[in-house]
Amino acid sequence: MELTLWTYEGPPHVGAMRVASSMKDIHYVLHAPQGDTYADLLFTMIERRGKRPPVTYTTFQARDLGGDTAELVKRNITEAVERFKPKTLLVGESCTAELIQDQPGALAKGMGFDIPIVNLELPAYSKKENWGASETLYQIIRTLLKDKVNEIEKVNPQRWKSLGRRPKVNILGPTLLGFRCRDDVIEIQRILSEQGIDTNVVAPLGSNPDDIARLTDADINICLYHEIAETSCDWLKRNCGMEYTTTIPIGIKNTINFINEVHEKLDLPLTNQEELEHKSKLPWYSKSVDSNYLTGKRVFIFGDGTHAIAAAKIAKDELGFEVVGLGTYSREMARQVRAAAKDLNIEALITNSYLEVEDAMKKASPELVLGTQMERHSAKRLGIPCSVISTPMHVQDVPARYSPQMGWEGANVIFDDWVHPLMMGLEEHLIDMFKHDFEFVDGHQSHLGHTATKGPENKEDQKTRSNISIQKKGNVIWTDSGRAELTKVPFFVRGKVKSNTEKYALSKGLPEISDETLYDAKAYFG
Amino acid sequence: MSKVDLNKETGPREVFCGLTSIVWLHRRMPDAFFLVVGSRTCAHLIQSAAGVMIFAEPRFGTAILEEKDLAGLADAHEELDRVVNDLISRRPEIKTLFLVGSCPSEVIKLDLATVAEKLNSRFLGQVRFVNYSGSGIETTFTQGEDGALKALVPLMESTDDEKLLLVGTLANNVEDRFKKIFNNIGITNVESFPPRQSTELPKIGKNTKVLLAQPYLSDTVRDLKHHGCEIIQAPFPLGVEGSTKWVLAAAAAFKINELKVHEVIAPLANRARQAIEKHKEILRGKKLFLLPESQLEISLARFLHNECEMELIEVGTPYLNRDLMEEELNLLPDDTKIVEGQHVEKQLDRVRASNPDLVVCGMGLANPLEAEGISTKWSIEMVFSPIHGIDQAADLAGLFSRPLKRNQILTSKSLATH
Numbered sequence: 001m002e003l004t005l006w007t008y009e010g011p012p013h014v015g016a017m018r019v020a021s022s023m024k025d026i027h028y029v030l031h032a033p034q035g036d037t038y039a040d041l042l043f044t045m046i047e048r049r050g051k052r053p054p055v056t057y058t059t060f061q062a063r064d065l066g067g068d069t070a071e072l073v074k075r076n077i078t079e080a081v082e083r084f085k086p087k088t089l090l091v092g093e094s095c096t097a098e099l100i101q102d103q104p105g106a107l108a109k110g111m112g113f114d115i116p117i118v119n120l121e122l123p124a125y126s127k128k129e130n131w132g133a134s135e136t137l138y139q140i141i142r143t144l145l146k147d148k149v150n151e152i153e154k155v156n157p158q159r160w161k162s163l164g165r166r167p168k169v170n171i172l173g174p175t176l177l178g179f180r181c182r183d184d185v186i187e188i189q190r191i192l193s194e195q196g197i198d199t200n201v202v203a204p205l206g207s208n209p210d211d212i213a214r215l216t217d218a219d220i221n222i223c224l225y226h227e228i229a230e231t232s233c234d235w236l237k238r239n240c241g242m243e244y245t246t247t248i249p250i251g252i253k254n255t256i257n258f259i260n261e262v263h264e265k266l267d268l269p270l271t272n273q274e275e276l277e278h279k280s281k282l283p284w285y286s287k288s289v290d291s292n293y294l295t296g297k298r299v300f301i302f303g304d305g306t307h308a309i310a311a312a313k314i315a316k317d318e319l320g321f322e323v324v325g326l327g328t329y330s331r332e333m334a335r336q337v338r339a340a341a342k343d344l345n346i347e348a349l350i351t352n353s354y355l356e357v358e359d360a361m362k363k364a365s366p367e368l369v370l371g372t373q374m375e376r377h378s379a380k381r382l383g384i385p386c387s388v389i390s391t392p393m394h395v396q397d398v399p400a401r402y403s404p405q406m407g408w409e410g411a412n413v414i415f416d417d418w419v420h421p422l423m424m425g426l427e428e429h430l431i432d433m434f435k436h437d438f439e440f441v442d443g444h445q446s447h448l449g450h451t452a453t454k455g456p457e458n459k460e461d462q463k464t465r466s467n468i469s470i471q472k473k474g475n476v477i478w479t480d481s482g483r484a485e486l487t488k489v490p491f492f493v494r495g496k497v498k499s500n501t502e503k504y505a506l507s508k509g510l511p512e513i514s515d516e517t518l519y520d521a522k523a524y525f526g
Numbered sequence: 527m528s529k530v531d532l533n534k535e536t537g538p539r540e541v542f543c544g545l546t547s548i549v550w551l552h553r554r555m556p557d558a559f560f561l562v563v564g565s566r567t568c569a570h571l572i573q574s575a576a577g578v579m580i581f582a583e584p585r586f587g588t589a590i591l592e593e594k595d596l597a598g599l600a601d602a603h604e605e606l607d608r609v610v611n612d613l614i615s616r617r618p619e620i621k622t623l624f625l626v627g628s629c630p631s632e633v634i635k636l637d638l639a640t641v642a643e644k645l646n647s648r649f650l651g652q653v654r655f656v657n658y659s660g661s662g663i664e665t666t667f668t669q670g671e672d673g674a675l676k677a678l679v680p681l682m683e684s685t686d687d688e689k690l691l692l693v694g695t696l697a698n699n700v701e702d703r704f705k706k707i708f709n710n711i712g713i714t715n716v717e718s719f720p721p722r723q724s725t726e727l728p729k730i731g732k733n734t735k736v737l738l739a740q741p742y743l744s745d746t747v748r749d750l751k752h753h754g755c756e757i758i759q760a761p762f763p764l765g766v767e768g769s770t771k772w773v774l775a776a777a778a779a780f781k782i783n784e785l786k787v788h789e790v791i792a793p794l795a796n797r798a799r800q801a802i803e804k805h806k807e808i809l810r811g812k813k814l815f816l817l818p819e820s821q822l823e824i825s826l827a828r829f830l831h832n833e834c835e836m837e838l839i840e841v842g843t844p845y846l847n848r849d850l851m852e853e854e855l856n857l858l859p860d861d862t863k864i865v866e867g868q869h870v871e872k873q874l875d876r877v878r879a880s881n882p883d884l885v886v887c888g889m890g891l892a893n894p895l896e897a898e899g900i901s902t903k904w905s906i907e908m909v910f911s912p913i914h915g916i917d918q919a920a921d922l923a924g925l926f927s928r929p930l931k932r933n934q935i936l937t938s939k940s941l942a943t944h
Contacts, residue, residue: 001595001605003612005587010570033629035543035662038571040890050897052890056871059539062632062663076538083871095565096629096663099596124565125593355583 006354008329008372008392012122012132013094014039018175019136020090021053022204026140027086029077031069031104032094034059046393047176056080058097058104065100073104074111081113088144088209089113090136092120116209118143130227130304130330133175137204138231144212145240154241157220158267167266168198170218172244173229174205179307179391181205183404184224188249191407195259197266216240220265224248224406225306227330249406250310251318251414252282280408282415286319297422300325300366302349302357302375303390305333307405309340311370311389314414316344325349325364327357354378365496368422373397382495385421476505478513485515500525530855530862532846537869540890541819541844542906543662544670545628546575550909551674551720552585554695557621558724560586561613562660563606563636564628575906585620587613591630599636606641620653622724624674627659654725656681666844668742668820668909671695675720675746678727679753682719685729689715690776691755693747694740697912698722704739704763704915707773710790712782730755735779737772739763739914741854742821744847761853762914764822765829765923766798769916771853794916801920802833805927809834812883812930815876818842818868819888819905826886826908828857834923838862839880842873884930901929 013030020028021043030036037057043049058076060069081089091108105119118139122132160167171188174181182205189199200218201211215221215236221244223233233244243265249258256276263270277283285291299321301311305328315321327349328337334350341348349360358378361369369379369386373394379386388397389405404410478486482501489497497518504521505513545568548560562568569588589609595602606625614620623645625638638657645655658673659665665673675693690713692704701718708716717728728734732754738747741762751757760775761768770791777787814836816823823843830836838859846866848855855864865873870891877885877900885895885902892902903926913922 001592001602001609002590003587003609004566004569004590005584006573007566007569009566010574011566013567014570033543033662034539034541034666035545035571035629036567037540037888037890038542038546038575040540041888042574044891044893045889048893050893052894057538057540060663062661065633065663079537079871095567096633099630099633123593124567125591125596128566 002352004352006374008352008354008374009129010039010042010392011095011124012127012129012135013092013120013124014042015129015132015134016090016092016120016122016136017043017053017055018129018133018177019140019204020055021049022175022206023140024206024208025087026054026090026209027080027084028053028055028090028092029058029073029080029104029108030055030092030094031058031060031073031097031102033057033061033096036094036096042177042393046395047398048395049176054084054086056084060097069100070102070107073102073107077104077108077111081115086115088116088118088140090118090120090140092122095124098124116143128331131332133228134231134332137172137228138235140204140209141212141215141232142235144209145215145236148213148216149239152216152240155216155219155243156241157243157265160219160266166196166198167220167268168200168218169220169222169262169266170200170215171202171222171224172232173223173225173227174202175228176205177391177393178205178225178228179304179389179393179397180403180405180410181225182398183402184406184410186402187404187407187409188222188224191249191255191259192262195263195268195270195272197262197268216242218242220244220262222262226333226336227304227306248306248310250307250410251314252277252280252408252411253317254310254313255280255407255411280411282318282411285415285419291319291419294419294422295320297321297368298324298364298366299368299370300361300364300375301389302327302329302361302369302371304328305330305337307390308337309333310405312340312344314411315370315418318411319415319418321368324366325360327351327360358382362495365493365499367493368418370418387417387421475511476502476513477511479515481515482513482518485518497522529860530858530864533863533865535865535867535869535872537867537872539666539844539868540817540870540888541868542575542667542888543571543629544660544665544667544673545572545626545662546667547660547670547674547909548572548586548626549576550695551671554720554722555622555724556585556722557619558585558624559613559617559620559622560624560626561610562586562588562626562628563631563638564588564591564626565630566590568628568630583617585617591634596634599634602634602636603641606636607645610645614649614653622654622656624677625655625657626670626674627657627661629661629663632659632661632663654681666819666821668740668822669845671740672743672745675743676749678720678724679730679746679749682727682753683729684731684753686731686733687715687729688733688780689717689728689735690780691728691730691734691736691750692716692718692739693736693750694738694743695720696739696914700912700914700918703917707790707794708776711773711777711787713776713780732756735776737776737779738850740822741825741847741850742845744850747850759853761828761857762822762825764825764914765833765919766795766802766916767832767857768825768829768854769914769919770795791916798916798919799833802923805920805923806834808927808930808934809836809923811835811837813837813839813880814926815839815880815882815885816841817873817877817885817887817891817905818844818865820908821845822905822908823886824851824854824858824864827862828854829919829922830926831859831862832857833919834926836884836926839882840865840873840876842866842868844868884926886926901933903929 091105108117223229223244236242245261247258247261249255308328323344326341338348354374370389376386501521642655642657656677658677660670734755736755737758758779760772763769763772827841840863842865
């Protein structure tokens, strides 16, 4: 049993819903009690979808349990097929139905429909949302292609040459409620078409079962999000010989690596290598003198595996930050995240507890946090600027404007999204510096005040901040001069300076911290 | 009794389960913690329904069942013990801990009552444990509050003092207004259940007169009656009419002259009717379809028809307790179509066929209906906004006029041609 106050991922059937809702002509009969219908609002409210997810919930009740819940399942399947006329039917169960073991998938298969039926078995007590999405996509692909794979010959990634056509690829992994998937797909397709590469199918987002059946028309697969598409790409490789790319095109370096990887797999000569560096403004913006102050900024990163790893690379190599924390809630990608952290000489944080993340964030005393919406809240409490880089989705993560994370435009978006909060952080510092000037209007707030929509939280911020100078640790006392000096330290390193000074005072057995102690400690720690 | 047209429907439903009520209950009683014993779905449901990211450590959580907990129930009880211990050492300020059953815990027959009993003796004097089920196989949305309150009834001490007990969660400011009105008409001993502090439960007994503030408390009412309380029959305090009749019913129970009540209420009622007027201009003659969710639907329909002159197409309700709703049903126009239960697909067919001007529905359905050109009002807002009482009547009307007004603004010709 795990005590959970808030969770980064939903249950696996929500992952299945993400795949089903991303597709057309597909319907999902979910054996589940009525409360599980809440999941519809994730799509209709967060993603602002004007369509209900294609899901029929059996909504069995306690009084049904003594009777024949299997009949209830069959009735719902019959009605759903008649009403929605799907080309492929997904059948599965949520956590509660898993316990009563009606085996709805097997029931559906025995009902004599002439459409493919995908039986989804998603263990709700051990797996989570992204796994559910990955498994669902895989099962759909397997069901719709398994007869075909024996008939066709293995796909040679270079066959486009002999077939006398442009190379074409599948883009696998984008779903609804995935971070900026909608725009990433457009960006990647644009990049590929610039290189003379066509898109065969994008799946699951926007595809239908017929598209899935023609996945093998492509020469290679692009695995756009490991969490969702890797299992499917593996299966297509084993059974159809389809090669797939593993580089995630987030950031300039990895976008270039990605383009190279695609070209190598297709054996397509890359003719505009040197142009690529100039496709995004990120490299120049990062080089411009204005960005000098970004050097060595301490950044704490937490998110899904794909985005966290990508963020660490960009932070270090493309913006010159120092990564002081890296973690993920995607247990499936723990190994990769650990490896990325090891390269940075830090230890990866693999957890589903936002409180643990907040603690780690506090300890790392970063100047910028890149995280989920939850880290945005934690960072706000700590008075640290933050940019959101990963799911779980929030209505703010579905912006009206074009706003990808991948490719050239993605790099532009990332530069703006990460650097602006830092600049606002500096502004905060300036306000702090000038607040004693007579021109200063009391009540003027920078971004931390303006973006706060909830009053109590704001107060929380102020409380944390004003507490900084009066708290004492152990039996060390801050003298007036020490306290005064501490308030002159820029707010974003104040916490660090405070704890270092206290550590120093304790280790030296000093009962008081004066302004001089603070400078002694500064010299001591360097 | 008015001749309303009562129907029942079964089929796939689109409603929240009782766990959702934790979202307002934990705010009402800041010294209580709600621990759901359930699955990741339960945890995800509550955080999604609340619609906000939490801003601090919340006073609700989920003990998520894992595979090993399903294998042996004895171990599950031990595990739950461990989780509770962790929680209490982390949150020593908690005075009452609600162990909330869920669909999976009910199906595997996890005995939360026994767990609560054991924990009660262990933490005697420190934390009180109560248990109830918010599971979706037994409860719909607001019924979760019914379960929570029912679980508290056995803990209420007895008294023979005469008092008025308002039952059902109210916004604090609304509660204060009600108390003032009751004081003004001469009822001075007024208490609320649930109270603002979980440890300050009102005492009850044969001279306790219960006035329901919310319509969804069937089980709680039954138990209060069992403890000797008198239940005052009244419509619910939504709108001027409902609130006035509600106060009058209480006054009658306390043998207070009706004229005294009118003297106190008349100025408030006049003020409220004037304030409703501008909303009525928008709502008058508009066709309303209410989908089932909160059990407030019948009272809302009565208010929107009688005071805002809307036409009622269909009034859905997840569950109809005819005893509790009798006064409300009497106030509805004849032949009002009431549908208890739901077949969401067939109901949406009827929505489309009847071409309503406004549909009251859950959040899962609102945007899809909007995309079809049908204006909607989310029903969940009714349980989060202060809507009860005469002073809030115009605000309540405003919740329904706003989407229509907005629709007018956005589709007006001047905008479309720009």
